[in-house]
Amino acid sequence: MMQLDNLYQEVILDHYKNPQNKKLESDNDAQVHHINPSCGDEVTLGVKLEGEKILSVNWDGVGCSISQSSTSIMSDLLIGKSLEEAAVISESFLQLMQSKGSQDGDETVLEDAVALAGVSKYPARIKCALLGWMAFKDASVQALSKKTN
Amino acid sequence: MSFDPLVIRRDFPIFSRTIRDGKRLVYLDSGATSQKPQQVIDAEVDFYRLHNAAVHRGAHQLAEEATDIYEGARDIVAEFIGADRDEVVFTKSATESLNLIAYAMGNAPLGNRFHLSPGDGIVVTEMEHHANLIPWQQLAARTGAALSWFEVNQDGRLDLSNIESIITENTKVVSLTHQSNVLGTINPLKEIINRAHQVGAVVILDACQSVPHMKIDVKELDIDFLVFSGHKAVGPTGIGVFWGRAELLEALPPFLTGGSMIENVTMTGATWAPAPRKFEAGVPNMAQAAGLAAAIHYLQEIGMDSIHAHELKLTQYLLDKFADLAPLKIVGPKTIEARGGSISFTFGDIHPHDLGQFLDSQGIAVRTGHHCAWPLNRKMGVPATTRASLYLYNTIEDCDALVAGILDAKKYFG
Numbered sequence: 121m122m123q124l125d126n127l128y129q130e131v132i133l134d135h136y137k138n139p140q141n142k143k144l145e146s147d148n149d150a151q152v153h154h155i156n157p158s159c160g161d162e163v164t165l166g167v168k169l170e171g172e173k174i175l176s177v178n179w180d181g182v183g184c185s186i187s188q189s190s191t192s193i194m195s196d197l198l199i200g201k202s203l204e205e206a207a208v209i210s211e212s213f214l215q216l217m218q219s220k221g222s223q224d225g226d227e228t229v230l231e232d233a234v235a236l237a238g239v240s241k242y243p244a245r246i247k248c249a250l251l252g253w254m255a256f257k258d259a260s261v262q263a264l265s266k267k268t269n
Numbered sequence: 270m271s272f273d274p275l276v277i278r279r280d281f282p283i284f285s286r287t288i289r290d291g292k293r294l295v296y297l298d299s300g301a302t303s304q305k306p307q308q309v310i311d312a313e314v315d316f317y318r319l320h321n322a323a324v325h326r327g328a329h330q331l332a333e334e335a336t337d338i339y340e341g342a343r344d345i346v347a348e349f350i351g352a353d354r355d356e357v358v359f360t361k362s363a364t365e366s367l368n369l370i371a372y373a374m375g376n377a378p379l380g381n382r383f384h385l386s387p388g389d390g391i392v393v394t395e396m397e398h399h400a401n402l403i404p405w406q407q408l409a410a411r412t413g414a415a416l417s418w419f420e421v422n423q424d425g426r427l428d429l430s431n432i433e434s435i436i437t438e439n440t441k442v443v444s445l446t447h448q449s450n451v452l453g454t455i456n457p458l459k460e461i462i463n464r465a466h467q468v469g470a471v472v473i474l475d476a477c478q479s480v481p482h483m484k485i486d487v488k489e490l491d492i493d494f495l496v497f498s499g500h501k502a503v504g505p506t507g508i509g510v511f512w513g514r515a516e517l518l519e520a521l522p523p524f525l526t527g528g529s530m531i532e533n534v535t536m537t538g539a540t541w542a543p544a545p546r547k548f549e550a551g552v553p554n555m556a557q558a559a560g561l562a563a564a565i566h567y568l569q570e571i572g573m574d575s576i577h578a579h580e581l582k583l584t585q586y587l588l589d590k591f592a593d594l595a596p597l598k599i600v601g602p603k604t605i606e607a608r609g610g611s612i613s614f615t616f617g618d619i620h621p622h623d624l625g626q627f628l629d630s631q632g633i634a635v636r637t638g639h640h641c642a643w644p645l646n647r648k649m650g651v652p653a654t655t656r657a658s659l660y661l662y663n664t665i666e667d668c669d670a671l672v673a674g675i676l677d678a679k680k681y682f683g
């Protein structure tokens with residue numbers, strides 16, 4: 121069971137049971153819908169910006185504990201950050217996911233998201249963990265281009 | 270010979286390895302692909318080691334031997350499904366077989382019986398694997414034909430109440446699965462085939478989930494085309510079968526063109542060899558055909574009826590266990606009648622992906638997700654399910670391991 125506990129950290133199951141920011145708002149600057157075609161997990165995610173600052177990340181979705189908790193953790197982490205900071209955090213998370221279990225993740229950057237480090241040992245689950253992050257990337261680019269147009 | 274899965278398991282080398290730190294492999298994913306007995310592995314290896322040459326081409330002994338093996342495999346498949354040998358076409362998979370039919374129909378010129386145009390109809394069902402849905406969506410889009418389908422009810426059975434308005438005088442093609450890869454449902458073919466033939470439509474049977482598990486006779490079924498994949502029937506990957514009635518294969522234009530499928534070629538045109546060669550362009554998957562022949566021989570030695578009876582016994586056992594395993598909900602028929610050994614289910618709040626991961630940690634291999642039948646999942650109101658699928662090498666012990674694993678998962682995620 122050791123291996124599996126590594127994957128299903130307490131933090132992950134907590135976020136799965138009590139997801140944060142899981143309520144779509146009606147006045148988002150951009151909203152996207154992302155699907156994991158291999159398993160059907162879905163996330164709808166909205167972003168609100170104030171200049172370069174992330175005012176809100178709100179979402180809804182269905183899926184496994186990994187995809188849903190990862191989205192929840194990410195939303196907590198990114199709200200209040202600048203887009204530049206968010207890009208650094210996202211890049212760090214992506215690297216962690218691609219590390220095949222060789223990294224623990226930088227807690228000063230990733231905070232609770234380091235709990236997902238165990239996912240990197242299960243290739244089939246990496247897409248689950250990245251679903252919300254990819255949705256955020258997409259939504260923030262759309263929100264920014266809308267604001268600057 | 271009496272049927273003993275423990276003896277059968279000894280033929281499958283994979284069962285001598287362990288999973289996730291020394292656990293016994295409980296393989297419940299044969300619906301996706303089956304494991305292979307040594308006899309099949311040997312047949313494929315022996316082809317390469319001893320007989321390898323391009324079939325139908327060389328003027329030498331190896332080419333003769335390779336051709337004998339390849340054409341011998343065709344005889345074995347034909348005998349297995351009750352067909353004539355020239356009606357059996359080798360492809361790389363069921364997916365290719367279905368695309369072959371759809372593209373060949375798309376190539377049919379005006380006046381050919383397979384020609385489709387706006388006003389014509391193609392009929393499928395809501396429980397099709399994507400492989401038997403998307404080729405028809407695409408063909409409909411290319412030809413202007415209309416795609417319609419039988420719906421699935423909440424028991425996981427086809428709703429045939431409106432059969433006369435779904436299969437109409439305009440219907441040219443009816444393509445459906447024999448047994449659902451998700452629900453396990455075995456479809457009532459007679460009524461559908463009768464109606465289809467009444468209006469002059471051809472019936473294509475996706476037998477991916479039936480040919481490996483029960484005795485199939487294409488003439489008895491009275492269908493027109495049939496497809497299946499070798500790899501779900503203890504055979505190799507890379508080999509599939511497309512069977513069609515001789516007179517239909519004669520009328521059907523080719524799909525892939527190139528070497529080996531021609532009668533005569535000039536710089537401006539070509540004529541086709543008769544079936545099956547017309548549909549087998551290029552050097553085929555010869556070693557895989559040899560492997561498929563060995564697979565069929567293996568299944569026949571054990572006996573399709575014994576295999577089917579064994580699977581039904583295990584299916585009944587699991588259905589009974591699952592009935593008492595709240596909050597487990599079976600997605601598909603809850604009784605054994607007209608169903609096979611593919612059982613999909615949900616388990617309360619535990620997402621199938623998480624359940625599958627937990628079971629994997631116990632050495633139990635199941636499939637999770639939408640099983641390449643996304644529209645069916647939507648219809649059944651479940652974004653994803655967990656599926657256990659049974660085969661000849663599974664045991665009661667495997668079923669018990671699954672039930673115990675599900676109970677442990679309940680505690681773990683509790």
Ligand SMILES: Cc1ncc(COP(=O)(O)O)c(C=O)c1O
Binds near residue numbers: 364448475
């Ligand atoms: C009912 C059904 N049809 C078609 C297919 C496609 O088979 P293959 O992927 O071997 O081409 C499958 C296998 O997944 C199946 O279960």
